[in-house]
Amino acid sequence: MLVIVAPGQGAQSPGFLSSWLELDGVADRLRGWSEVAGLDLVHAGTEASAEEIKDTAVAQPLLVAAGLVTARELFPDEADARKLVGAVAGHSVGEITAAAGAGVLSAHDALAFVRERGRAMAEAAAVTETGMTAVLGGDAEEVAKKLAEHGLTAANNNGGGQIVAAGTLAQLEALKADPPAGAKLIALKVAGAFHTEHMAPGVERLAALAPSLTVADPQVRYVSNKDGGVVDSGAEVLARLVSQVSNPVRWDLCMETLGRLGATAVIELSPAGTLTALLKRNLKGVATLALKTPADLDKARELVAEHGGQDQEEQA
Numbered sequence: 001m002l003v004i005v006a007p008g009q010g011a012q013s014p015g016f017l018s019s020w021l022e023l024d025g026v027a028d029r030l031r032g033w034s035e036v037a038g039l040d041l042v043h044a045g046t047e048a049s050a051e052e053i054k055d056t057a058v059a060q061p062l063l064v065a066a067g068l069v070t071a072r073e074l075f076p077d078e079a080d081a082r083k084l085v086g087a088v089a090g091h092s093v094g095e096i097t098a099a100a101g102a103g104v105l106s107a108h109d110a111l112a113f114v115r116e117r118g119r120a121m122a123e124a125a126a127v128t129e130t131g132m133t134a135v136l137g138g139d140a141e142e143v144a145k146k147l148a149e150h151g152l153t154a155a156n157n158n159g160g161g162q163i164v165a166a167g168t169l170a171q172l173e174a175l176k177a178d179p180p181a182g183a184k185l186i187a188l189k190v191a192g193a194f195h196t197e198h199m200a201p202g203v204e205r206l207a208a209l210a211p212s213l214t215v216a217d218p219q220v221r222y223v224s225n226k227d228g229g230v231v232d233s234g235a236e237v238l239a240r241l242v243s244q245v246s247n248p249v250r251w252d253l254c255m256e257t258l259g260r261l262g263a264t265a266v267i268e269l270s271p272a273g274t275l276t277a278l279l280k281r282n283l284k285g286v287a288t289l290a291l292k293t294p295a296d297l298d299k300a301r302e303l304v305a306e307h308g309g310q311d312q313e314e315q316a
Contacts, residue, residue, distance in 0.1 A: 001086035002307040003258055003266045004101060005279075006067040008092030008249075009060060010190060011271045012053050017045025017066055019293045020270065026069055033068075036108055037061040038115045056125060056191045060093045060118035061111060067097035067269040068107050070291055074267070074300055078103075084308030087221035087230075087261055089254050091275055092156070092194065093117065095225055095241060102218040104234045109213045113241065116209050120202035121245060125192025127201075132156075132166045132190050133175065138183030146180040155195040159252035159282045166193035199246040206242040213238065221261065228253025230261075251275075255282045265307035267291055267300050 021027045021042065030041040044053055044062045053059050067090075075081030082103065090098035093114060100110040132155060135143055143163055147154055150171050156164035165175060172187070179185055192198060215234035224231050224240050228250055231237050255278070258266070265287040268276045272290035279288050287307070291300050 001262045001264055001310050002084060002304060003087045003089065003261075003263045004071065004085050004098075004269065005088070005266055005275050006090035006094030006097035006101070006269045007063065007271060007274045008090070008094045009056070009063060009194070010188060011274045012059055012063055012066075013271060014048065014050050014053065015046055016271045016292075017042075017069075019295070020066075020069060020073070021046060023073060023294055026073070029069055029072070030065060033065055033107065033111055036115065037065060037111045038119075041065045054189055054191065056122040057118040060114050060121070063093055063271070064097050064100075064110055064114045066271060067094065068100055068110065070270040071097075071101055073294070073297060074291065074304070082219045084304055085220050086311045087223055087258060087263070088218075089223040089258065090225075091251050091254075092225065092244070092249050094269075094275075095244065097269065098222060099218075099237055099241065102220050102222045102237075103216055104218050104222065104237045105213065105215060109215075113206070113209065113213060117202065117206060117245065120205040121194060121199055122191060124199050124201045125194075128198060129169045130167060130193035130196075130198050131169050131172055132164050132188045132193060133172050134186040134188055135163045135165050135175075135180065136184040136186065137161050138180040143180045143183060146175065146178065150174045150178070153193070153196040154248060155193065156249045157252045158278055159255050160278065162278070164188065166196045166198075168193070195244070195246065195248050197246060202245045203242060206245060210238055210242055223254050223257050223261075225249045225251065225254060228255075228257040230257065251278065252282075255279060259283050259286075262310075264310065265289075265303045267303060272296075 088098040152167040155166035
């Protein structure tokens with residue numbers, strides 16, 4: 001079974017879309033989406049500095065647009081894609097890309113939603129100095145205990161002993177000075193404590209926007225960050241996208257579900273690499289491909305030809 005996944009914030013790097021703009025129609029498509037996204041997507045994906053694209057209000061629409069445009073190059077016919085793909089999933093903001101890929105949201109509404117999500121989360125992050133730190137390794141109970149001691153939230157559980165702690169910068173400094181035994185800490189280049197109570201204002205803003213969007217039920221399995229569950233209602237997918245802003249991302253559970261569903265190959269949309277690395281460690285024997293540049297399209301198409309349409313029912 002073929003799975004398509006979309007990465008979250010932090011996967012972007014300066015100029016990562018440059019090679020894609022060499023393909024016919026890509027620049028025009030991005031220019032057309034720029035108005036609804038609220039920024040110049042071509043500039044953001046080709047010429048913008050690392051500091052510019054670190055800005056949450058820029059990074060999030062850019063990531064969703066990148067995922068949508070690269071998916072379109074892999075699957076020019078959307079109807080054909082939904083026959084070949086067995087499941088979709090995204091990490092954090094990548095869930096919006098996945099929702100569009102599943103047919104829950106149009107590209108226009110996905111970009112309208114992520115535009116407001118990025119702005120709302122940037123504004124919420126500006127209220128208090130917050131951040132996120134990856135905690136790699138260590139005993140799971142000890143890690144949980146240390147995070148609780150310092151008032152931090154396990155905002156992401158990425159599987160394989162990789163937890164992302166989120167909270168105020170003061171709390172993160174305290175964790176740095178008193179880390180869990182055997183764990184390695186890496187400060188992440190993000191603008192705030194995403195997926196925590198600090199993002200609550202963003203939930204209110206997105207809840208107000210949601211009724212204006214048109215949703216449809218997923219046409220392929222949609223695996224949710226909330227609990228790794230397969231969601232078959234478009235209204236429920238949208239509700240989860242709204243609440244996800246201030247709730248943890250359980251990518252570990254998403255990977256478990258993909259394994260139970262019978263995934264045999266996973267393609268990660270651009271800017272690819274982060275999720276592919278996690279999947280290689282946690283889903284042994286599953287073929288993976290990071291669709292980073294157009295040079296990867298031929299290999300991606302080979303995986304589609306070999307694994308597409310091989311649907312399997314979830315095992316108990």
